[in-house]
Amino acid sequence: xxxxxxxxxxxxxxxxxxxxxxxxxxxxxxxxxxxxxxxxxxxxxxxxxxxxxxxxxxxxxxxxxxxxxxxxxxxxxxxxxxxxxxxxxxxxxxxxxxxxxxxxxxxxxxxxxxxxxxxxxxxxxxxxxxxxxxxxxxxxxxxxxxxxxxxxxxxxxxxxxxxxxxxxxxxxxxxxxxxxxxxxxxxxxxxxxxxxxxxxxxxxxxxxxxxxxxxxxxxxxxxxxxxxxxxxxxxxxxxxxxxxxxxxxxxxxxxxxxxxxxxxxxxxxxxxxxxxxxxxxxxxxxxxxxxxxxxxxxxxxxxxxxxxxxxxxxxxxxxxxxxxxxxxxxxxxxxxx
Numbered sequence: 001x002x003x004x005x006x007x008x009x010x011x012x013x014x015x016x017x018x019x020x021x022x023x024x025x026x027x028x029x030x031x032x033x034x035x036x037x038x039x040x041x042x043x044x045x046x047x048x049x050x051x052x053x054x055x056x057x058x059x060x061x062x063x064x065x066x067x068x069x070x071x072x073x074x075x076x077x078x079x080x081x082x083x084x085x086x087x088x089x090x091x092x093x094x095x096x097x098x099x100x101x102x103x104x105x106x107x108x109x110x111x112x113x114x115x116x117x118x119x120x121x122x123x124x125x126x127x128x129x130x131x132x133x134x135x136x137x138x139x140x141x142x143x144x145x146x147x148x149x150x151x152x153x154x155x156x157x158x159x160x161x162x163x164x165x166x167x168x169x170x171x172x173x174x175x176x177x178x179x180x181x182x183x184x185x186x187x188x189x190x191x192x193x194x195x196x197x198x199x200x201x202x203x204x205x206x207x208x209x210x211x212x213x214x215x216x217x218x219x220x221x222x223x224x225x226x227x228x229x230x231x232x233x234x235x236x237x238x239x240x241x242x243x244x245x246x247x248x249x250x251x252x253x254x255x256x257x258x259x260x261x262x263x264x265x266x267x268x269x270x271x272x273x274x275x276x277x278x279x280x281x282x283x284x285x286x287x288x289x290x291x292x293x294x295x296x297x298x299x300x301x302x303x304x305x306x307x308x309x310x311x312x313x314x315x316x317x318x319x320x321x322x323x324x325x326x327x328x329x330x331x332x333x334x335x336x337x
Contacts, residue, residue: 022204025177030196031118032180035110043103117160117194124162125153129172129185132214133277133290147237150277151220151290156230157200163193173209176222182208197224213313219291240268241280244335252332259319282336301330
């Protein structure tokens with residue numbers, strides 16, 4: 001389709017265009033953002049109305065010519081005071097004050113409405129920002145029900161979820177436009193936020209506080225599922241990694257522990273690192289490198305072989321594996337489902 005046709009289609013179907021926007025803040029899908037979205041549209045319409053009214057008045061004032069302006073000699077113009085101009089100023093100030101006070105009350109009420117969830121959240125997730133990825137730790141009712149994932153946060157539909165935000169290095173900012181406003185993750189401090197999705201779907205999030213070279217590539221996804229599906233997902237995440245049966249994958253497990261186990265964890269193995277993402281169920285995730293590339297065998301091989309080529313500046317070092325070792329490690333990682 002030609003660019004002109006794409007533009008026309010977008011103008012004729014604004015709803016579809018808004019829904020397909022990667023980070024869309026003009027629509028919402030949860031109780032924590034519905035009042036904010038309504039306020040956003042309200043303030044936008046008020047602002048447009050003010051601009052239109054002022055533009056019309058200015059245009060009218062410019063186009064309206066006094067009879068004495070037609071005189072050739074401006075020195076002959078008498079100094080007079082025609083009409084009551086102060087009255088229009090008073091009316092304008094009064095109308096502006098009413099609009100500003102109304103929007104102030106509306107804004108403060110909206111902030112109070114979304115500051116706390118409507119009821120105590122049944123689920124709490126500790127989200128830690130790293131350069132440049134997101135760690136999500138699910139705090140279960142018991143120590144053995146704790147799980148950890150990276151860059152993809154699953155939540156149950158229709159339930160508020162408490163988010164405890166922390167940072168491991170610099171200031172980051174957690175933002176899921178359709179589910180929650182921006183909240184900073186600050187080193188040495190825990191900030192609280194909450195999200196809620198009222199319908200199933202995948203909601204894109206992004207770090208919105210400049211945090212270094214790969215700030216633009218520090219994305220994440222919130223996957224909202226029905227409560228029964230969420231419980232099934234959690235139960236699967238609790239399971240340790242299944243031992244590989246393929247001889248090549250088995251060899252890859254040994255190589256992985258020796259070269260990657262100091263940074264990454266795979267539960268059920270000797271890999272117990274804590275400075276990089278937990279890879280116990282790596283293949284259940286849809287993307288790699290904090291949303292940069294789809295999680296495919298080819299991208300997985302490229303990420304292992306040359307992480308700097310995929311994401312320059314990432315803290316993941318090059319492992320300098322041989323061809324057979326790279327193939328074996330990839331085969332092993334593909335078993336982590």
